Amino acid sequence: MGFSPPLGGVTEEVFLPHPPLRIFDSPCKSVCRIDERVGWCIGCKRTRAEIQMWSTASDAQKKAIWQNILNREQQMDA
Template identity: 80%
Template structure:
Protein backbone atom coordinates (compact mmCIF):
# COMPACT_ATOMS: atom_id res chain seq x y z
CA UNK A 1 0.00 0.00 0.00
CA UNK A 2 1.51 3.39 -0.96
CA UNK A 3 2.37 5.90 1.73
CA UNK A 4 -0.16 8.67 2.26
CA UNK A 5 0.74 12.07 0.81
CA UNK A 6 2.76 14.37 3.05
CA UNK A 7 1.02 17.14 4.88
CA UNK A 8 2.69 20.55 4.58
CA UNK A 9 4.08 20.46 8.11
CA UNK A 10 5.50 16.92 7.80
CA UNK A 11 9.19 16.61 7.03
CA UNK A 12 9.93 14.56 3.92
CA UNK A 13 12.94 13.02 5.72
CA UNK A 14 13.37 9.28 5.03
CA UNK A 15 16.14 8.81 7.65
CA UNK A 16 18.66 8.03 4.90
CA UNK A 17 20.43 11.40 5.28
CA UNK A 18 23.27 11.39 2.75
CA UNK A 19 23.94 14.18 0.29
CA UNK A 20 24.99 12.82 -3.09
CA UNK A 21 27.26 15.29 -4.88
CA UNK A 22 26.09 14.05 -8.30
CA UNK A 23 22.65 15.39 -7.52
CA UNK A 24 23.28 18.06 -4.88
CA UNK A 25 20.54 16.70 -2.65
CA UNK A 26 19.90 13.99 -0.08
CA UNK A 27 19.41 10.55 -1.59
CA UNK A 28 16.58 9.90 0.86
CA UNK A 29 14.38 13.00 0.89
CA UNK A 30 15.75 14.80 -2.22
CA UNK A 31 16.23 18.09 -0.32
CA UNK A 32 19.37 20.20 -0.60
CA UNK A 33 21.42 21.02 2.49
CA UNK A 34 19.92 24.52 2.51
CA UNK A 35 16.37 23.14 2.33
CA UNK A 36 17.04 20.66 5.14
CA UNK A 37 18.53 23.40 7.31
CA UNK A 38 15.65 25.81 6.62
CA UNK A 39 12.82 23.28 7.08
CA UNK A 40 12.16 23.84 10.78
CA UNK A 41 11.75 27.61 10.37
CA UNK A 42 10.19 27.65 6.89
CA UNK A 43 6.69 29.00 6.39
CA UNK A 44 3.97 26.70 5.08
CA UNK A 45 4.36 28.31 1.65
CA UNK A 46 8.14 27.71 1.67
CA UNK A 47 7.62 24.10 2.72
CA UNK A 48 5.08 23.66 -0.06
CA UNK A 49 7.61 25.04 -2.57
CA UNK A 50 10.27 22.61 -1.31
CA UNK A 51 7.87 19.65 -1.45
CA UNK A 52 6.87 20.58 -5.00
CA UNK A 53 10.50 20.30 -6.17
CA UNK A 54 11.11 16.82 -4.76
CA UNK A 55 9.28 14.71 -7.40
CA UNK A 56 11.15 16.53 -10.17
CA UNK A 57 14.46 15.70 -8.50
CA UNK A 58 13.50 12.07 -7.99
CA UNK A 59 12.59 11.81 -11.67
CA UNK A 60 15.93 13.35 -12.68
CA UNK A 61 18.06 10.81 -10.79
CA UNK A 62 17.85 7.97 -13.37
CA UNK A 63 18.90 10.40 -16.13
CA UNK A 64 21.89 11.62 -14.12
CA UNK A 65 22.92 8.07 -13.23
CA UNK A 66 22.66 7.05 -16.89
CA UNK A 67 24.97 9.88 -17.89
CA UNK A 68 22.31 12.07 -19.47
CA UNK A 69 22.56 14.82 -16.88
CA UNK A 70 25.32 16.98 -15.47
Protein backbone atom coordinates in the same frame (compact mmCIF):
# COMPACT_ATOMS: atom_id res chain seq x y z
CA MET B 1 -16.54 10.63 16.16
CA GLY B 2 -16.64 7.50 18.29
CA PHE B 3 -18.91 5.61 20.60
CA SER B 4 -18.43 4.65 24.22
CA PRO B 5 -19.17 1.06 25.26
CA PRO B 6 -22.83 0.39 26.04
CA LEU B 7 -23.78 1.03 29.66
CA GLY B 8 -27.02 -0.61 30.71
CA GLY B 9 -28.20 -0.92 27.12
CA VAL B 10 -27.57 2.76 26.31
CA THR B 11 -24.99 3.74 23.73
CA GLU B 12 -23.69 7.22 24.27
CA GLU B 13 -22.22 9.17 21.36
CA VAL B 14 -18.87 10.71 22.22
CA PHE B 15 -17.07 13.23 20.07
CA LEU B 16 -13.36 12.51 20.14
CA PRO B 17 -10.93 15.38 19.63
CA HIS B 18 -9.04 15.37 16.36
CA PRO B 19 -5.26 15.22 16.47
CA PRO B 20 -3.55 18.40 15.34
CA LEU B 21 -3.44 18.66 11.57
CA ARG B 22 0.07 18.75 10.16
CA ILE B 23 -0.01 20.29 6.74
CA PHE B 24 3.62 19.65 5.93
CA ASP B 25 5.32 16.74 7.59
CA SER B 26 9.06 16.57 7.15
CA PRO B 27 10.17 14.64 4.07
CA CYS B 28 13.10 13.18 6.06
CA LYS B 29 13.47 9.42 5.65
CA SER B 30 16.39 9.03 8.08
CA VAL B 31 18.75 8.19 5.22
CA CYS B 32 20.89 11.29 5.50
CA ARG B 33 23.60 11.43 2.87
CA ILE B 34 24.12 14.13 0.26
CA ASP B 35 24.87 12.79 -3.21
CA GLU B 36 27.51 15.27 -4.36
CA ARG B 37 26.81 14.45 -8.03
CA VAL B 38 23.27 15.84 -7.85
CA GLY B 39 23.50 18.02 -4.73
CA TRP B 40 20.66 16.58 -2.67
CA CYS B 41 20.06 13.92 -0.03
CA ILE B 42 19.61 10.39 -1.34
CA GLY B 43 16.82 9.82 1.21
CA CYS B 44 14.57 12.86 1.12
CA LYS B 45 15.83 14.54 -2.08
CA ARG B 46 16.35 17.91 -0.34
CA THR B 47 19.39 20.14 -0.77
CA ARG B 48 21.48 21.10 2.25
CA ALA B 49 19.84 24.54 2.26
CA GLU B 50 16.32 23.03 2.19
CA ILE B 51 17.19 20.68 5.05
CA GLN B 52 18.59 23.54 7.14
CA MET B 53 15.60 25.83 6.60
CA TRP B 54 12.85 23.21 7.05
CA SER B 55 12.13 23.78 10.74
CA THR B 56 11.72 27.54 10.32
CA ALA B 57 10.21 27.57 6.81
CA SER B 58 6.75 29.01 6.20
CA ASP B 59 4.01 26.80 4.77
CA ALA B 60 4.59 28.39 1.36
CA GLN B 61 8.31 27.59 1.55
CA LYS B 62 7.59 24.00 2.62
CA LYS B 63 5.17 23.62 -0.27
CA ALA B 64 7.89 24.84 -2.64
CA ILE B 65 10.39 22.39 -1.15
CA TRP B 66 7.92 19.51 -1.61
CA GLN B 67 7.48 20.58 -5.25
CA ASN B 68 11.27 20.58 -5.68
CA ILE B 69 11.36 17.04 -4.26
CA LEU B 70 8.68 15.87 -6.71
CA ASN B 71 10.59 17.47 -9.60
CA ARG B 72 13.79 15.72 -8.54
CA GLU B 73 12.03 12.37 -8.26
CA GLN B 74 10.69 12.84 -11.80
CA GLN B 75 14.20 13.68 -13.01
CA MET B 76 15.47 10.44 -11.53
CA ASP B 77 12.71 8.41 -13.21
CA ALA B 78 13.41 9.96 -16.63
